Amino acid sequence: xxxxxxxxxxxxxxxxxxxxxxxxxxxxxxxxxxxxxxxxxxxxxxxxxxxxxxxxxxxxxxxxxxxxxxxxxxxxxxxxxxxxxxxxxxxxxxxxxxxxxxxxxxxxxxxxxxxxxxxxxxxxxxxxxxxxxxxxxxxxxxxxxxxxxxxxxxxxxxxxxxxxxxxxxxxxxxxxxxxxxxxxxxxxxxxxxxxxxxxxxxxxxxxxxxxxxxxxxxxxxxxxxxxxxxxxxxxxxxxxxxxxxxxxxxxxxxxxxxxxxxxxx
Numbered sequence: 001x002x003x004x005x006x007x008x009x010x011x012x013x014x015x016x017x018x019x020x021x022x023x024x025x026x027x028x029x030x031x032x033x034x035x036x037x038x039x040x041x042x043x044x045x046x047x048x049x050x051x052x053x054x055x056x057x058x059x060x061x062x063x064x065x066x067x068x069x070x071x072x073x074x075x076x077x078x079x080x081x082x083x084x085x086x087x088x089x090x091x092x093x094x095x096x097x098x099x100x101x102x103x104x105x106x107x108x109x110x111x112x113x114x115x116x117x118x119x120x121x122x123x124x125x126x127x128x129x130x131x132x133x134x135x136x137x138x139x140x141x142x143x144x145x146x147x148x149x150x151x152x153x154x155x156x157x158x159x160x161x162x163x164x165x166x167x168x169x170x171x172x173x174x175x176x177x178x179x180x181x182x183x184x185x186x187x188x189x190x191x192x193x194x195x196x197x198x199x200x201x202x203x204x205x206x207x208x209x210x211x212x213x214x215x216x217x218x219x220x221x222x223x224x225x226x227x228x229x230x231x232x233x234x235x236x237x238x239x240x241x242x243x244x245x246x247x248x249x250x251x252x253x254x255x256x257x258x259x260x261x262x263x264x265x
Contacts (some may be wrong), residue, residue: 003006029071029226033097040077041065042087042096045172046193046253048080060118060256061100061216063247065193068098068218068234085150091219098231102152103215112228115220116259117235117244122153123187125179125194128203135211138186139164146175146184153189155205156212176200190214191255206255215259 006203026034033039041064048057057078069076079096081087088110090096103109103116124145126132135157138145143164149170157164162220167184169175176197181188187194194206218235220227237246 018195022133025032026073027230029230033072035076036074036075038075038097039065039069039072040078040079040095040097042069042081042083042090042099044081044087045078046077046190047100048195049196049252050080057252058157059251060247063251064100064117064238064244065098067238067243067247068231072230083148083150088219091221093176094221097220099219100216101219103217104152104155107217107219111219111221112224114215114220114228114231114235116215117239118216118248118256119259120214120216120256121191121208122156122188122212122214123191124187124188124207125176125192125197125204126199126204126207127179129157130205131186132186133207134209144184146187147180148172148175148189151213152214157188160211172197192253224241 025117026044040053041063043057047061049057050057057080060188063077066076067077079090084101087099088101088107090110091099091174099110101110102115112113123139124132124135127214134140139161144167145161145164147157147166147168148199154166154168164185166188167178169178172189172193174231175189176187182199185195188211191210198204198206213221218231239258239261248256248258
């Protein structure tokens with residue numbers, strides 16, 4: 001009898017270990033990421049603010065990437081890229097597992113897009129003495145608008161202008177420098193990015209009007225339907241639980257909104 005009880009105990013123990021193992025088995029949709037124990041996410045300005053002391057990347061994009069990695073159960077590695085084009089190249093080269101890009105054809109060329117989860121306007125920063133109120137005031141012969149080369153805000157603006165000239169910076173800072181130096185009448189970019197420059201140009205203002213909007217999506221490598229479905233599930237939770245809204249309010253930037261649940265690309 002003792003031997004029988006011992007045998008039953010061993011069987012039960014093995015069975016319970018099997019249950020625990022099954023419970024801890026990674027979601028097959030992200031099992032490859034669990035195997036490497038890392039989620040590599042590429043970001044570019046103005047998707048992050050870098051802490052001058054610690055070097056930590058901050059902002060809602062970075063926090064969203066960290067929350068996704070935590071849900072998967074892996075570490076996150078955030079990589080910095082100078083432009084959205086370079087971030088997309090990281091994804092296509094297999095050096096990033098995901099990037100966050102605006103809803104646009106060129107983003108779809110880089111990978112498969114999630115449902116949109118954040119949005120913000122494209123608008124202008126103008127200096128203290130400017131009488132500009134809208135794009136109509138800027139689009140005139142001799143007008144000059146500073147913009148970041150290859151950004152979606154710039155591509156959208158280029159399709160609307162008939163007279164004004166675009167003068168390019170390779171980064172948000174270099175485009176702002178063109179306005180600050182008087183080489184442009186306005187700086188075109190995203191509302192969140194422009195709000196951060198107000199203190200660097202006393203008396204300047206961001207226009208209330210806008211000329212377009214950016215819907216933000218997580219982009220994963222093409223053909224990985226499982227990972228895409230997992231990401232969409234995570235983003236739906238981030239919206240419905242209030243995580244995204246709370247993160248925007250806590251970390252910024254200003255001028256960004258949560259895309260309503262159910263809105264798709």
